[in-house]
Amino acid sequence: MITRQRLAAGVCALLAALTAGIAFPAGAVADGEPDGQAAPKVELVLDVSGSMRTRDIDGGSRMAAAKQAFNEVLDATPKEVQLGIRTLGADYRGNDRKTGCKDTAQLYPVGPLDRTEAKTAVATLQPTGWTPIGPALLKAADDLNGGDGTRRIVLISDGEDTCQPLDPCEVAREIAAKGIGLTIDTLGLVPDAKTRDQLSCIADATGGTYTSVRHKEELTDRVGQLVDRAADPVVTPVATEGATDCAKAPELKSGLYTDREEFGQQRWYRVDVDPGQELRASVSVADDRAVNPDYGVLLRAVTVHGREIVRGEAAGTGRTDVISTGLRYPRPESDDDNAPAETVCLQVTNSFSAAPGVKTTPGLPLELTVDVVDGPDKARDVAAFGLGRGWWLLGVLVVVGFLAGLVWGWLSRWRVAVWRTN
Amino acid sequence: MRAIRALSAALLVLGLAAAPAAADASASASPSGDGKAPAQAGTSFRTATEIEQGRQATANGSTGDYFYWSFPADAGQRPTVHATVKLPQQHTTQTWQVDVYDGLRRRQACQYGAQTRTAAAGAASVDLTCVLRTVRAWSEPWANDPLPGTYYIRLTVVGLASSDLGLPVAAEVRADSKDIGGAAAVDGSLAKPLVPGIAVTSQKDGDDDRHAVLSDIRPDGGWSSGWWSDRWVWTGIGAILAALAGIGGYALTRGSGRPSRVPPGV
Numbered sequence: 044m045i046t047r048q049r050l051a052a053g054v055c056a057l058l059a060a061l062t063a064g065i066a067f068p069a070g071a072v073a074d075g076e077p078d079g080q081a082a083p084k085v086e087l088v089l090d091v092s093g094s095m096r097t098r099d100i101d102g103g104s105r106m107a108a109a110k111q112a113f114n115e116v117l118d119a120t121p122k123e124v125q126l127g128i129r130t131l132g133a134d135y136r137g138n139d140r141k142t143g144c145k146d147t148a149q150l151y152p153v154g155p156l157d158r159t160e161a162k163t164a165v166a167t168l169q170p171t172g173w174t175p176i177g178p179a180l181l182k183a184a185d186d187l188n189g190g191d192g193t194r195r196i197v198l199i200s201d202g203e204d205t206c207q208p209l210d211p212c213e214v215a216r217e218i219a220a221k222g223i224g225l226t227i228d229t230l231g232l233v234p235d236a237k238t239r240d241q242l243s244c245i246a247d248a249t250g251g252t253y254t255s256v257r258h259k260e261e262l263t264d265r266v267g268q269l270v271d272r273a274a275d276p277v278v279t280p281v282a283t284e285g286a287t288d289c290a291k292a293p294e295l296k297s298g299l300y301t302d303r304e305e306f307g308q309q310r311w312y313r314v315d316v317d318p319g320q321e322l323r324a325s326v327s328v329a330d331d332r333a334v335n336p337d338y339g340v341l342l343r344a345v346t347v348h349g350r351e352i353v354r355g356e357a358a359g360t361g362r363t364d365v366i367s368t369g370l371r372y373p374r375p376e377s378d379d380d381n382a383p384a385e386t387v388c389l390q391v392t393n394s395f396s397a398a399p400g401v402k403t404t405p406g407l408p409l410e411l412t413v414d415v416v417d418g419p420d421k422a423r424d425v426a427a428f429g430l431g432r433g434w435w436l437l438g439v440l441v442v443v444g445f446l447a448g449l450v451w452g453w454l455s456r457w458r459v460a461v462w463r464t465n
Numbered sequence: 466m467r468a469i470r471a472l473s474a475a476l477l478v479l480g481l482a483a484a485p486a487a488a489d490a491s492a493s494a495s496p497s498g499d500g501k502a503p504a505q506a507g508t509s510f511r512t513a514t515e516i517e518q519g520r521q522a523t524a525n526g527s528t529g530d531y532f533y534w535s536f537p538a539d540a541g542q543r544p545t546v547h548a549t550v551k552l553p554q555q556h557t558t559q560t561w562q563v564d565v566y567d568g569l570r571r572r573q574a575c576q577y578g579a580q581t582r583t584a585a586a587g588a589a590s591v592d593l594t595c596v597l598r599t600v601r602a603w604s605e606p607w608a609n610d611p612l613p614g615t616y617y618i619r620l621t622v623v624g625l626a627s628s629d630l631g632l633p634v635a636a637e638v639r640a641d642s643k644d645i646g647g648a649a650a651v652d653g654s655l656a657k658p659l660v661p662g663i664a665v666t667s668q669k670d671g672d673d674d675r676h677a678v679l680s681d682i683r684p685d686g687g688w689s690s691g692w693w694s695d696r697w698v699w700t701g702i703g704a705i706l707a708a709l710a711g712i713g714g715y716a717l718t719r720g721s722g723r724p725s726r727v728p729p730g731v
Contacts, residue, residue: 226508231631243529243630250509254527255631264525268505276677277512278662297664299511299679321656323664325570327510353606357572362623364531367510369569371606373656410511412570412679414664418656420603427602427650430696437703444707448714456718 083192083273084125084153086183087113087266090200090232092132095170097201097233101259105201105232106170108256112263113165117158119267121274127153127186128161131179131200132172143173144206153186174202177209180245184218184225194225195251195273197266201232203241212244213402216331219249220303220405224279226251228269233257248331250364250408280410285310289347289388295413303406304328310391314413315384318377323414325355325369328393328407339394340366344387352387358394365410366393373419389413506532506620506636510570510661513617515682518544521639528552528559528632532620534640537658537682539689540602540613541649542642545578548593548620551635557586560624563593563638568614568659568680573597581623593620599645603653613688614659615680616640650694658688 089109100108113128120126128151135146150168151161180196187194204211215227228251229242243253252269256262280301286292292311304310316322326342339358345351355368374385395407506524507513513533516522524532538544548563562581565573578594597611604610620636622629657663662679 234631236627239627239630252508252527252530253631254633261633265527268525272505272508272512275512278677278679280511297662299662323569323659325661327570355569355571359572362621364509364621367566367570367572369567369571371569371659373606412661414662416657416664420655421653427647427652427694427696428692429652430647430650430694430700431703432647432650432696432699436699437706440703440707441710444710445714447707448711448716449718450714451711452715452718455715 081192081279082123082125082190083195084127084187084190085195085197085270085273086127086129086153086186087116088129088131088179088183088196088198089113089150089168090132090174090176090198090202091130091168091170092172092174092202092205093170094174094202095232099233100257100262103259104170106168108232108259108262109199110165110168111259112266114162115263116266116270117156117161117165120156120158120270122156124156124270124274125153126156126161126270127151128164129179129183129186130168131175133168135172137172140173140206144175144178146172147175147179147182149182149186173205174200175206176200176204176241176245177206177211177214180211180214180218180227184222187222187225191279192224193273193277193279194222195269196225196227197269198227198229198242198245199232199262199266200229200238200242201234203235203238212241212248215245216248216402216405219331219408223282223301224277225249229253230262230265231255232262250329250331283312283411285312285391285409287311289313289345289390292388295389295411297413297415300411300413302409302411304391304393304409305403305406306393306395306397308392308406310409312389312391312411312413314387314389314415316372316374316387316415317384318374318382319417319419321371321373321416321419322387323369323371323412323416324389325367325412326389326391327365327367327410328391328395329365329410330363330395331408332401333397334401335396335398336360336362338363338366338396340368341390341392341394342368342370343390344370344372345390347386347388366395369412375419503534506534506638509533510566510617511679513680515680516638516640517685518640518642521637524636524638526634526636527630528556528622528625528634529630530621530634532618532636532638534618534620534638535615535680535682536618536640537660537684538597538600538611538613538616538640538642539658539684540600540654541645541647541689541694543599543645543649544597544616544640544642546593546595546597546618547639547641548618549590549637550584550593550620551590551637552584552588553632553634555587556584556629556632557626558624559584559591559622559626559629561591561593562621562623563595564619565595565597566617566619567611568616568661570617570661571609573609573611573616583624599649601649602651603655604651612655612659614655615661615682647695647699650696654690658683 095106098104131147150164227249229246231242246253280299283300289311292313294313337360342355353370355370357368502520503514503522513535560583575595578596580595584591600611660680666678
């Protein structure tokens with residue numbers, strides 16, 4: 044009877060698990076499928092300011108090196124990449140700052156690449172005007188709008204922005220905060236210290252890379268590498284906005300999410316975990332601006348009543364791109380088939396700090412992965428299956444076996460003797 | 466009887482000799498043959514380039530870049546990460562560091578090895594090593610033990626003069642592991658290995674190659690189920706030896722053959 048009841052309960056549990064598996068919502072991750080919508084987009088932004096005339100890259104002018112690099116990169120661009128070219132400072136020769144700082148034009152629109160056309164367009168370029176990096180980046184971000192694929196701006200410049208007070212570094216941060224999966228990589232052609240600082244600041248603000256170029260082949264290799272990198276399929280995160288407390292927090296399913304978190308801010312999210320499932324969450328907070336060298340991040344899993352279940356914490360010091368931590372929470376199987384899903388609140392805090400004067404908005408980029416996997420971990424004995432190992436084990440077994448044999452032998456002798464006397 | 470005793474003694478000796486041999490016969494993770502080693506690195510956890518254990522991966526980049534790779538590590542392995550950075554011809558003093566993170570992006574401590582190293586001005590290259598702890602099949606959620614799953618390598622310069630920023634460097638990285646075997650075996654297992662995004666990937670068909678996933682990594686022979694360890698061998702041999710010793714002990718109490726006082730033919 045008891046056996047039958049257990050069997051019935053087992054079947055019910057199995058059915059419940061199956062339905063839970065089917066009803067489990069599809070993950071919130073945008074697929075990197077190679078259709079038109081998700082095609083990776085790249086825009087090369089080239090500085091065509093007057094200083095590009097300087098002949099200091101392998102004996103040729105900076106412009107010549109850039110042109111050659113573009114030609115080679117255009118030849119090698121993977122076919123799924125939609126490539127566009129934007130120039131800055133290509134048209135206006137005058138001295139009027141206001142006009143000069145608006146001088147940015149799309150040389151080749153972002154879309155399927157026609158190599159001949161693109162090359163012809165590049166060949167016409169003449170080093171001319173100002174260096175309006177900030178406005179050019181804003182326009183480039185607009186050019187790349189739409190679609191779910193990765194978006195990448197490759198900025199090639201030989202001088203710092205000449206159009207203050209619009210700080211291109213701030214512009215880059217704003218662009219990154221607006222768009223998802225947009226990266227700006229920068230290349231400095233024979234850069235001076237100021238150019239280097241500005242370009243590396245732009246790259247850091249968007250999770251991109253900065254390269255300083257002194258030779259032609261370096262330029263070609265690097266631009267080619269960056270374009271190829273855009274073609275790699277990458278999971279695009281889903282934007283979410285964490286709340287200030289658990290009650291108002293957005294509910295997350297398995298997937299990859301991004302958010303922004305200001306210095307000292309708390310972000311709350313909620314995840315439903317059924318009995319017998321395991322929640323895995325990891326969070327990384329990136330420092331996209333100059334921050335103080337000691338920092339940390341804390342991820343806590345808390346019940347709706349405020350009891351902490353488990354936490355992940357990390358602290359660091361020195362140069363870094365992100366600080367990350369994670370946690371996992373296996374929820375035990377429940378005997379009750381109708382046990383409700385538990386709402387687990389995830390709290391993310393960071394202890395980044397910055398010197399006064401550093402802008403605090405938009406917040407630091409935060410990346411959150413949530414995985415709810417079926418079947419909790421099976422915790423048993425610390426020793427594997429209760430098995431032993433090593434010479435001590437063998438020794439003990441031999442001694443005990445020997446003693447057992449002796450005792451058994453004596454016992455049987457004694458029994459035989461007793462039987463014989465009777 | 467004498468023959469049996471001799472046989473048991475022989476078996477005992479044989480068993481004792483065979484035990485350690487069988488126990489230590491666990492092969493170390495060997496690199497697999499063909500296939501191209503990746504010649505690039507990712508720039509974040511999300512874009513980390515997947516490499517196999519025992520395969521040398523290379524990447525070109527700039528000083529100041531964060532190079533990311535990921536590799537699978539299974540229970541019972543003790544991974545070691547080697548990284549070599551070829552520095553440009555002219556540079557000032559630079560400090561490079563390799564960090565390893567597990568599938569939950571928790572930083573994993575290096576037991577030993579030069580995780581951080583400073584290259585003097587003009588040095589041609591810098592070598593870094595990180596020997597991780599042994600990967601356990603299971604640990605409590607509150608512990609930070611390494612668990613089977615994806616491991617991320619992050620290589621970067623942590624201390625540099627700003628004049629060195631952006632100069633070309635080449636990096637080589639390789640993850641090997643030593644098989645620790647039953648010494649580190651624990652009971653229990655994870656529901657799924659700690660591979661980021663596994664809850665999403667497992668719901669979809671694995672046909673689409675270009676389908677982007679956070680981490681699509683697995684060891685050569687798949688993830689181990691975790692039930693096998695050389696402890697089975699040790700315990701089994703122990704049981705045989707105990708049985709033999711038992712027979713030996715029993716035989717001692719019986720003497721050789723029939724008791725002398727029992728007349729023949731009774």
